[in-house]
Amino acid sequence: MLTLDKYSIGVGDRFAHQARPQLAACMKASEKGVDVVPVWNKSYREHSIVGSEPMSARNAADQAVASLGWKRNYFVDADHINIDNVGGFLDACDFYTIDVASAISSPVGLAEIAAFLRRHPEMTRSIEVPGLDAPVHLSSETTMRMASKYLCAASEAGRIYRHIESHKGAGNFITEVSMDETDLPQTPPELLIILAAIADEHIPVQTIAPKFTGRFNKGVDYEGDAAQFEREFSSDIAVIAYAVSHYGLPANLKLSVHSGSDKFSIYPAIRRSLEKSGAGVHLKTAGTTWLEEIIGLAEAGGDGLALAKQVYAEAFANREALCAPYAAVIDIDPARLPEPTQVEGWTSQEFTNALRHDSSCPAYNPRMRQLLHVGYKVAAKMGARYLDMLEACEESIARNVTLNLYERHIARVFPS
Numbered sequence: 001m002l003t004l005d006k007y008s009i010g011v012g013d014r015f016a017h018q019a020r021p022q023l024a025a026c027m028k029a030s031e032k033g034v035d036v037v038p039v040w041n042k043s044y045r046e047h048s049i050v051g052s053e054p055m056s057a058r059n060a061a062d063q064a065v066a067s068l069g070w071k072r073n074y075f076v077d078a079d080h081i082n083i084d085n086v087g088g089f090l091d092a093c094d095f096y097t098i099d100v101a102s103a104i105s106s107p108v109g110l111a112e113i114a115a116f117l118r119r120h121p122e123m124t125r126s127i128e129v130p131g132l133d134a135p136v137h138l139s140s141e142t143t144m145r146m147a148s149k150y151l152c153a154a155s156e157a158g159r160i161y162r163h164i165e166s167h168k169g170a171g172n173f174i175t176e177v178s179m180d181e182t183d184l185p186q187t188p189p190e191l192l193i194i195l196a197a198i199a200d201e202h203i204p205v206q207t208i209a210p211k212f213t214g215r216f217n218k219g220v221d222y223e224g225d226a227a228q229f230e231r232e233f234s235s236d237i238a239v240i241a242y243a244v245s246h247y248g249l250p251a252n253l254k255l256s257v258h259s260g261s262d263k264f265s266i267y268p269a270i271r272r273s274l275e276k277s278g279a280g281v282h283l284k285t286a287g288t289t290w291l292e293e294i295i296g297l298a299e300a301g302g303d304g305l306a307l308a309k310q311v312y313a314e315a316f317a318n319r320e321a322l323c324a325p326y327a328a329v330i331d332i333d334p335a336r337l338p339e340p341t342q343v344e345g346w347t348s349q350e351f352t353n354a355l356r357h358d359s360s361c362p363a364y365n366p367r368m369r370q371l372l373h374v375g376y377k378v379a380a381k382m383g384a385r386y387l388d389m390l391e392a393c394e395e396s397i398a399r400n401v402t403l404n405l406y407e408r409h410i411a412r413v414f415p416s
């Protein structure tokens, strides 16, 4: 059976040009004794916006692996797929993030809820979960309420899983189930019920992405109570270990942190929880690499800098349309975005200081960073002009992509 390693990092690569410098970051980790495998993830939404096909992500990954001689595992993730769009990913991918957030709270029949309770009499009373300070408080009423909220999502995950399995064969792909793109966080007791329901569907889930407490805005730091996050994250790890031993889920099942890139203030909490429990984690970083492309262009100066400024100016002009699909995961005060006329006069350093995620730098502008994070459609529309410039400025881009991924992400999250 295809098995996901203990530590893995989701690396998004919008324009399929940075697989090599991304892989170089994992190789650097490996030299330092930390084994982290790359998973190239790209969603249907990203492919549609960029105008690319899933096979392009597969080819970029395969080529990077061949050219750098990477010997460990690597995967290509059909990120956030559902039953309607999974078809296009069946040949290219060996990792599927089955997104069932939209099925949460969909109605289920009383008979199904009753059947769940019959299968799980242990969930009608409190459960002692090793590693938790207090038992998980459950009763028939609370379990019925939570089951009615999540059973539909679990059965939808089962339907999508079986569809993929019928094409690829059991054991030939990694399965993740995600419920993160929703408003309310899932508590550890809810996670336990979700996992029991997923096990009932016979889904060999290897990673699960709940919605955690706090805001996971794209490309910027976490907003919320880091101490509460740490308690919740540790509790989720304990609940997963319990579900593995009681419900027959794969032994390597672990948490997946979505929009995980740049959540610097909770990286120490994640790392401590992993060290304490010995658990693994999957960290999805997605758009952080695309921002390094823009930083690399700006750093190169000349035409590269001019193109970076143009991308910003167009993103600024189209900010409402660009932000709309990402409303739940960005917070931008438009009044605090720099005017394109002002940016026009910036040097390379002024541009990169504003964009690079270094909160100790007074010029760092998280509004600008979030806008560009969701602004890749602008670059996609430039087509060959943008891609040619990526190649012309390859040195500065690759250097920034590798450094960002290794120094700011891998080295901070994964225990050595």
Ligand SMILES: [Zn+2]
Binding pocket: 080, 178, 180, 258, 259
């Ligand atoms: Zn996600």
